[in-house]
Amino acid sequence: MSKKLIYQLLVSGAIILAISSCSTPPLIEKTANKNVPESYNGNQDTTNVANVQWRNYFSDQYLVALIDTALQHNQELNITLQEIEISRNEVGAKKGEYLPKVNLGAAAGVEKVGRYTSQGANDANTEIEPGKEFPEPLGDFMVGAFATWEVDIWHKLRNAKKSALTRYLATVEGKNFMVTNLIAEIANSYYELLALDNQLEIVNQNIEIQQNALNIVKLQKEAARVTELAVRKFQAEVLNTRSLQFDIQQQIVETENKINFLVGRFPQPVVRSSKTFVDMVPKSIQAGIPSQLLENRPDIRQAELEMAAAKIDISVARARFYPSLGINAGLGFQAFNPAKLVLFPESLLYSLAGDLTAPLFNKREIKAQFKNANARQIQAVYEYEQTLLSAYIEVANQLSNIDNLAQSYDLKSQQVEALTQSIEISNNLFKSARADYMEVLLTQRDALESKFELVETKMKQMNAVVNMYQALGGGWN
Numbered sequence: 001m002s003k004k005l006i007y008q009l010l011v012s013g014a015i016i017l018a019i020s021s022c023s024t025p026p027l028i029e030k031t032a033n034k035n036v037p038e039s040y041n042g043n044q045d046t047t048n049v050a051n052v053q054w055r056n057y058f059s060d061q062y063l064v065a066l067i068d069t070a071l072q073h074n075q076e077l078n079i080t081l082q083e084i085e086i087s088r089n090e091v092g093a094k095k096g097e098y099l100p101k102v103n104l105g106a107a108a109g110v111e112k113v114g115r116y117t118s119q120g121a122n123d124a125n126t127e128i129e130p131g132k133e134f135p136e137p138l139g140d141f142m143v144g145a146f147a148t149w150e151v152d153i154w155h156k157l158r159n160a161k162k163s164a165l166t167r168y169l170a171t172v173e174g175k176n177f178m179v180t181n182l183i184a185e186i187a188n189s190y191y192e193l194l195a196l197d198n199q200l201e202i203v204n205q206n207i208e209i210q211q212n213a214l215n216i217v218k219l220q221k222e223a224a225r226v227t228e229l230a231v232r233k234f235q236a237e238v239l240n241t242r243s244l245q246f247d248i249q250q251q252i253v254e255t256e257n258k259i260n261f262l263v264g265r266f267p268q269p270v271v272r273s274s275k276t277f278v279d280m281v282p283k284s285i286q287a288g289i290p291s292q293l294l295e296n297r298p299d300i301r302q303a304e305l306e307m308a309a310a311k312i313d314i315s316v317a318r319a320r321f322y323p324s325l326g327i328n329a330g331l332g333f334q335a336f337n338p339a340k341l342v343l344f345p346e347s348l349l350y351s352l353a354g355d356l357t358a359p360l361f362n363k364r365e366i367k368a369q370f371k372n373a374n375a376r377q378i379q380a381v382y383e384y385e386q387t388l389l390s391a392y393i394e395v396a397n398q399l400s401n402i403d404n405l406a407q408s409y410d411l412k413s414q415q416v417e418a419l420t421q422s423i424e425i426s427n428n429l430f431k432s433a434r435a436d437y438m439e440v441l442l443t444q445r446d447a448l449e450s451k452f453e454l455v456e457t458k459m460k461q462m463n464a465v466v467n468m469y470q471a472l473g474g475g476w477n
Helices: 003-021 061-073 075-097 118-124 156-222 228-262 290-296 298-319 363-431 437-471
Strands: 101-111 127-129 138-151 324-335 348-357
Touching (some): 061 075, 061 156, 075 156, 156 228, 156 298, 156 363, 228 437, 290 298, 290 363, 298 363, 363 437
Antiparallel strands (some): 101 138
């Protein structure tokens, strides 16, 4: 390309740029507010359980095995991994856009033009070689390399690649957030399964107690101390509890299959140890300080990357207003006879051209794209701030929940102990005719409900520990 041509392109570009830049819409930019409170409850201790690896956080070997299986075979997680692979390929595609495109080509053809045409008349009066007329028909054989290149003078293509890379990193953080949620869901379902096992054991014990009470009532009826009504009432209570037994068994099957689905396998028994569930002591939680959420929570990191990508997209949209510089080049050999392709320089062909273009009549579309990019950047900022606020509230709620559940469990334990003792007392009073059979039935029912509530409270305690670990951003690293 000659210096004169380059100079003309630069002058033309300056004129076109001046015209284009005058109509660029103003940018309305919003900066994210990343400020969070200094602490959750006045504690400045930076020790944070989110930094504990999940294998060390959960001590139950059966639960650890389930999580490990899920991280390998969970279908939704594997789908997300393929989405990450797609995003990575998009980065490679964007990178290729600002590199020269070079193609190799070969062509062969033949042409016969009419003698009484301008080209035919010229060919007839021209010698292709000394003493040799143009062949008729005329062959055309060509082989060469051809390149096109859009010179990225405004970094439009580089910024598009940078935006794709940032979004790829965001998908990785999205996968990390999914891992955190998957671990929490499996752990919560596992503790729910243990709770159901313990509730089923309570029901079985209660059926035995009620059956013994029914036998006593039948004996007392034979001795004319109670009526048939009392026998029917006790019998109905036994049947009701047995019905509850089957309800719990169905819940166990459904919870097992929920876990099986999460770990990516067909229905089968879930190996577990339910005997020590009631004796489990929830972990002591160190929540650290709120600013650690910015690093530990994958969803916050994902929102931050999405926000950065949206900001880069504005630069890409702005660059569309400016002229683009393209260069086309070709180098090869062309001749009417294949045997003459190797002749140099006679058969050599080359071309070099540059073009500078700027939008003129489609600016309304480009302006709309720019405004949309601007709006998406502002939207991404709000989404980031919303994610950060939601994360802080989740931690605050779980901290309060853990404290309240601890106090609730202590009180319910005392309630269960009192009602368990009252069963024996009511039975003795009933045997000595100092208590009505309804008092015995109500006492047994209250004791059963209180034991159920105690198990549910224990499950909520364990779930709160899991949810706290999740809220702080633990499990993915």
